[in-house]
Amino acid sequence: MAFVNWLKRNLVVLAGLLTLGYLLLPNVVVTVFSFNAPKGRFNYEWQRFSTNAWKDPCGVSGMCGSLSLSLQIAVWATIGATTLGTMIAFALVRYRFRARGAVNALIFLPMAMPEVVMAASLLTLFLNMGARLGFWTILIAHIMFCLSFVVTAVKARVMSMDPRLEQAAQDLYAGPAQTFLRVTLPIAAPGIAAGALLAFALSFDDFIITNFNAGSTVTFPMFVWGSAQRGTPVQINVIGTAMFVVAVLLVLASMAVGNRRTKQKAQALVGS
Amino acid sequence: MTTLTEAPPPLAPAAPGRRPPRRRGRLVPYWLLLPGILWLLLFFALPMVYQASTSVQTGSLEQGYKVTWHFAAYGDALSAYWPQFLRSVVYAAVATLLCLLLGYPLAYLIAFRAGRWRNLVMIMVIAPFFTTFLIRTLAWKTILADDGPVVHTLTSLHVLDLTDWLGWTAGDRVLATPLAVVCGLTYNFLPFMILPLYTSLERIDGRLHEAAGDLYAKPFTTFRKVTFPLSMPGVVSGTLLTFIPAAGDYVNAELLGSTDTRMVGNVIQAQFLRVLDYPTAAALSFILMAAILLMVTFYIRKSGTEDLV
Amino acid sequence: MTTDNSGDVRLCGISKTYGSFTAVHPLDLTVPQGSFFALLGASGCGKTTTLRMIAGLEEPTTGTVLLGDQEVTHLPPYKRPVNTVFQSYALFPHLDVFENVAFGLRRRGIKSVRKQVEEMLELVQLGEQARKKPHQLSGGQQQRVAVARALINHPKVLLLDEPLGALDLKLRRQMQLELKRIQTEVGITFVHVTHDQEEAMTMADTVAVMNAGRVEQLGSPTDLYENPRTTFVANFLGTSNLIEAEIDSAAGGDIVLKAGGGKLVLPRARCSAPATTGGKVLVGVRPEKISLTHADEAGGIPEGRNRITGRIVDSSFIGVSTQYVVDSPVCPRFEVYAQNIDRDPRLVPGAEVVLHWNPAHTFGLDAAQDIDAGVGTAEEEGA
Numbered sequence: 001m002a003f004v005n006w007l008k009r010n011l012v013v014l015a016g017l018l019t020l021g022y023l024l025l026p027n028v029v030v031t032v033f034s035f036n037a038p039k040g041r042f043n044y045e046w047q048r049f050s051t052n053a054w055k056d057p058c059g060v061s062g063m064c065g066s067l068s069l070s071l072q073i074a075v076w077a078t079i080g081a082t083t084l085g086t087m088i089a090f091a092l093v094r095y096r097f098r099a100r101g102a103v104n105a106l107i108f109l110p111m112a113m114p115e116v117v118m119a120a121s122l123l124t125l126f127l128n129m130g131a132r133l134g135f136w137t138i139l140i141a142h143i144m145f146c147l148s149f150v151v152t153a154v155k156a157r158v159m160s161m162d163p164r165l166e167q168a169a170q171d172l173y174a175g176p177a178q179t180f181l182r183v184t185l186p187i188a189a190p191g192i193a194a195g196a197l198l199a200f201a202l203s204f205d206d207f208i209i210t211n212f213n214a215g216s217t218v219t220f221p222m223f224v225w226g227s228a229q230r231g232t233p234v235q236i237n238v239i240g241t242a243m244f245v246v247a248v249l250l251v252l253a254s255m256a257v258g259n260r261r262t263k264q265k266a267q268a269l270v271g272s
Numbered sequence: 273m274t275t276l277t278e279a280p281p282p283l284a285p286a287a288p289g290r291r292p293p294r295r296r297g298r299l300v301p302y303w304l305l306l307p308g309i310l311w312l313l314l315f316f317a318l319p320m321v322y323q324a325s326t327s328v329q330t331g332s333l334e335q336g337y338k339v340t341w342h343f344a345a346y347g348d349a350l351s352a353y354w355p356q357f358l359r360s361v362v363y364a365a366v367a368t369l370l371c372l373l374l375g376y377p378l379a380y381l382i383a384f385r386a387g388r389w390r391n392l393v394m395i396m397v398i399a400p401f402f403t404t405f406l407i408r409t410l411a412w413k414t415i416l417a418d419d420g421p422v423v424h425t426l427t428s429l430h431v432l433d434l435t436d437w438l439g440w441t442a443g444d445r446v447l448a449t450p451l452a453v454v455c456g457l458t459y460n461f462l463p464f465m466i467l468p469l470y471t472s473l474e475r476i477d478g479r480l481h482e483a484a485g486d487l488y489a490k491p492f493t494t495f496r497k498v499t500f501p502l503s504m505p506g507v508v509s510g511t512l513l514t515f516i517p518a519a520g521d522y523v524n525a526e527l528l529g530s531t532d533t534r535m536v537g538n539v540i541q542a543q544f545l546r547v548l549d550y551p552t553a554a555a556l557s558f559i560l561m562a563a564i565l566l567m568v569t570f571y572i573r574k575s576g577t578e579d580l581v
Numbered sequence: 582m583t584t585d586n587s588g589d590v591r592l593c594g595i596s597k598t599y600g601s602f603t604a605v606h607p608l609d610l611t612v613p614q615g616s617f618f619a620l621l622g623a624s625g626c627g628k629t630t631t632l633r634m635i636a637g638l639e640e641p642t643t644g645t646v647l648l649g650d651q652e653v654t655h656l657p658p659y660k661r662p663v664n665t666v667f668q669s670y671a672l673f674p675h676l677d678v679f680e681n682v683a684f685g686l687r688r689r690g691i692k693s694v695r696k697q698v699e700e701m702l703e704l705v706q707l708g709e710q711a712r713k714k715p716h717q718l719s720g721g722q723q724q725r726v727a728v729a730r731a732l733i734n735h736p737k738v739l740l741l742d743e744p745l746g747a748l749d750l751k752l753r754r755q756m757q758l759e760l761k762r763i764q765t766e767v768g769i770t771f772v773h774v775t776h777d778q779e780e781a782m783t784m785a786d787t788v789a790v791m792n793a794g795r796v797e798q799l800g801s802p803t804d805l806y807e808n809p810r811t812t813f814v815a816n817f818l819g820t821s822n823l824i825e826a827e828i829d830s831a832a833g834g835d836i837v838l839k840a841g842g843g844k845l846v847l848p849r850a851r852c853s854a855p856a857t858t859g860g861k862v863l864v865g866v867r868p869e870k871i872s873l874t875h876a877d878e879a880g881g882i883p884e885g886r887n888r889i890t891g892r893i894v895d896s897s898f899i900g901v902s903t904q905y906v907v908d909s910p911v912c913p914r915f916e917v918y919a920q921n922i923d924r925d926p927r928l929v930p931g932a933e934v935v936l937h938w939n940p941a942h943t944f945g946l947d948a949a950q951d952i953d954a955g956v957g958t959a960e961e962e963g964a
Contacts, residue, residue: 016381019374020396023462026411027400033414044414084308095301103305106312112512112568113561114520116537120544120557121319124326127550144315147308164671167638170658171665172685172730179659182684186675205404207523208537212544224406228527232410240407247402251395 027244034237041231053234057242060233063223067239070204070220073135077142077203082196084143085150086188092151093158110148118145119212126213133215141213142203149202150195157191320561327554337550345555353539353556360535360560363450363525364518367457371465371514372507374458379469379506380499384478397466405460409527412456416446416528448530456524464513472506473499508575516564536560587649588614588737588770590635595644597630604630606794607643612738612772612787614649617764619773619785623817627794628774629668632740635772637661648737659688664731665740669747670723672715678702678726679711685734701733704763721752728760732767739764741773745780753777757784778818782806790814792955806867810853812946815865817955822871824864824889824911825948831856836945838864841911845887845943852945861948868916870942873905875925876933886937891915893932903928907936 007014033043037050058064088107091097110118122144126137165187169179185192207221214222224236327345331337350357378397386393400408415422423446426432435441440451476499484494500507522537536556543553590612597605605627612618620628633639635646637658645654653661664685672681682701683694691697702708705725715723724744731739744760745753761784764771775781781788782802789799790813798805798814809815812823826838826845836847836856845864854862866887874882882888891909903924907915917936919928928934 012377012380013385015374015377016379016385019378019462020393022374022459023378023400024396025415026408026459027403029411029414030403030407033411044410044417084311087304088308091301091304095304097301097305103309106309106317110312110316112516112565114516114537114564116520116522116540117557117561117564118316118319120540120553121323122315123544124322124550124554125315125319128322128326140315144311147312151308162669162671164667164669165673167658168665168667168671168673169684170638171636171663171667172734173659173688174684175657175659178688182688183673187673201401205401207406208521211541221404221406224404224410225523228406228410236407236410240403244399244403248395248399251399255391 027240030237031241031244034234034241036234036237038234043232043234043237050234053238057235057238060235062218063220063233063235063239066218066220066223069135069217073138073142073219074200074204076139077146078196078200080139080143081146081150081199081203082192085147085195085199086154086192088147088151089154089158089191090184092155094163107148107151110145111152115145115206115208116212119209122209123212133213134217137213137215138210138217138219141209142206145206145209146199146202149198153195153198154188154191157194158188161187323554323558326550327558329551342551345551346559349552349555349559352552353536356534356536356539357559357563359450359533360519360537361563363454363457363533363535364515364521367454367461367518368465368511368515370454370458371462372511375462375465375469375510379466379473382466382470383473383476384481394470397463401463406523406527409456409460409523412452412459412528413447416452416455418445418447422446447528448533450529450533452528453525453533453535456528457518457521460521460524461514461518464517465510468510468513469503469506472503476502504575508572512568512571516568519564520560586614589647589649590618590738590770590772591647592631592635593645593647595631595634595641595646597627597634597639598642603794605634605641608796610789610796610799612770614770615768616786617761617771617773617784619775619781619788620791621775621778621781621788621817622791623776626791628791629742631791632665632742632772632774635738636663636665636740638665662737663740664734664736664738665742666724666727666731666744668743670715670727672723672726672730674715677712677714678707678718681715681726682730682733684730689734697733701729704732704766705729720748721756724748724756725759728763732763732769736769738770738772741771743775744773745775745777753780760784782818790817792817808851808853808944809865810946811954812863812950812952813955815944815946815955816953820868820916821865822868822912822915823946823952825952826862826864826911828856828858828860828862831858835940836862838862840864841889841909843889843911845889846885846940847943847945848941851941851943854945854947856945863946863948863950863952865944865946866938866942868904869902869918871917871936871938873907873917873919873925873928874935874937875927876935877927879935882935882937885940887940887943889915889936891934891936893928893930893934895930896928907934909936 033046034053035049035051036043036046037048037052038045039047053059088103092100092103119141122137122141126133131137161184165183166179169183170176174182205221207225210219211222211225218226220239224232227233227236325339326337328339328341328343329337330340330342378393382390382393382397414420417423423432423444426435426446427444432441432444432446435451436443440454441449446452446455480498480502481494484498485491489497519535520537522535522541525533525535525538540553540556540560543549543556547553590610592608592610594607594609595605596603596607608631610631620631622628630639634641637653637656637660641654645652647653648662653663673684676684679698679702682698686694686697699708699711702711705728707722707725707729710718710722710726715726718726724747727744741760745756748756757780760771773781773785782805785802787799788802788805790797790805792813797811798809800808805814806818809818809821812821815821815823824840824845826840829837829839829844831837831849834849836849836852838845838847847862847864849856852862854860856862876890889909889911891907893905894908894914895906897904898921900921902918902920905917905919905928907917909915915936
């Protein structure tokens, strides 16, 4: 009876943990199979333990090149989308202007559109203009679909900002440029950072839009896609595992720093 | 109570008459909007126009295409590919429902029951994002492999007999069946369900639960009458964020499915990149876009949540 | 006092309209150098808009703003020698206390700020907190940072927008005294916006009572309290008993009035309405000026006092005084505050009483106004 009651109370926890398992299972498989020594071209069946792939992560021709291309595109797309998106977010929150509804719709639609539709229509445009598909067309596409997400993230932050802070800066002899640099930007920074992070992740991981508009250029997700047809090298798993681990470590580190700050704050409060 | 006089909006409408020089800043919002909006117009809106025009063109790759207002492409596309359309909608709907059923307990767990583990669980939800989703999707090939533990378990539990009977699986296989595709779709878009759910659950004041309990509601009644209705904004945006990309996806169908599980995304991709039949592909893409926009509009109206952005 | 007038604030016909709504009607106002000036009114009366026009955060629709002899109407806030203590302070959350205070100095290109900032933090007793972030401070400390951040720039005028609104009552009283001390110490002009009449009266030399975008009356706190010229001021500042009366005779220095069968005397000098025989005026008297005598002892009341008879309907004991509500033929809810010196045990609800007061404490107002204007507005603010 006690067990049944316990189960009743913790049913939601158990269900949640099962979902968490479902979410993490593929990462476990990816990690385990990065130590596999597969027979044949595909790395889908466990054979025996080996660290060969970890010793030679760039041993597959083209893979590390595609990885570096993906990183480059992600960096530039992040810079572009964050700049343009932050400007739009500020305009939306801080100013009045005509056609606000149309602007909002134009921001919302890319997020409510299946990627394949955007990918296909963009390709039609590029073909019609006779553009050469490659780095630049990928970058253009990435900035386009990351833009809306940056706007949303930055907008949320700027909206929660007290306009009196900027008025206070003006009152204290800061001109418009100084006010922006010294007050607005630092306070909006967490929102901008969140938007930039999101843009980076979206761009780096994008496959569908890139696949349509890359021509013969190969980004990392496209390399993985191609290898699913030709044969999957273990190095793919090595890269996947490494990215996961680096990301988790970065997050944990930033949380530790945040925790230390919170503790200092708490001490300061108790001390005062 | 703040009225207009006490705290005027930062940008009150300009009064008519002589404008002193300071207000030349009225153009500022337009300059701020210009580059980004131009970008979206050029590379999002304009392509839509091109696509619409391509869909009513005839011709061939060699001789070039001309706008001939050949609307037959739409009829042809629909009659040839209606099974793929239907499949896209059904798979995406089932995956969305599964995401809701699986995601809600986890979002609830993070919001109310995780305590000091909250951040850690949150990281575990987000962290898989950092491994390229194609690699993770390929991992399902291993997990669902024909003689793997998952298939063995399902077979011995006679679950596969049931799914076979429903037509979701074939023989003793999960891979290359609708079940595998839906499983992949559910997996890939689950975080898009969990995050908005969590956001709206987290906003709920914990005291509301106590108040409901105080007013003689049993835990499940509390959930049904208080928690779930309050989390509706999260449910609405979560289902949209899951359904839209799932309906247009072709990666899961390609990697985990077979020719019998092809979705509309696969067709568009093939027509565009391999068959090079641009009018048909454009027509298909246009239909998909229109269908999704209609559904989204209807859904948002119906659920009364218009503040998604 | 010096003859320097660079800290004068002069508003000449300034007004502000938003679309069809007029927040401030054309207004003329002079705040002399070195004074503590309060703009008092309920929310929505236009006091904050007026302040923001002085600060440069709002541009007047008409009129000019002068600081000393300099016209600043169209100068942006960052070019005006004026600083503001904002409502809820608007401290920069990303900067510590020191940098918040140094902000204005740095923006004006002053390099060595340390000494000045430290002195200013001493003045507001926050020397120890220099390296804390605003959110680590208590409400009262944040308030002092906001004052220091503005004062360090030696503005010609310091503007305070409900600076104590976010503090609890006790801290508020303490900060009122502190702000007054600082003002006396630095000697610059303070313009203070508040909805709290007690705050305005304890701190300011001059108070302007605003209502619906207009200044109702301007004067020293005592003057406003003793000689209100409108029903709004009479009711908004403290409590007034207002009686409608007809002028019986207006000869010499006193006006004799008929009200509810009795006669009341009102000094002509204290009547702001035109006094013609047969005309109507509103007669006012403050509750604490009134004495209460049981009807049985009415014979002992000296001659020459204004009298009204009535019956006590309610009494509440509040320590220093007892507040009575008396039903009388001229006014159904006459309020009387009696000091608890010699309490007459017969003065309980139901007792017949005579209210009487020195005619010199009577004031007269124009009867053409709403008798209840300003009643309850001050209380609504707290909600």
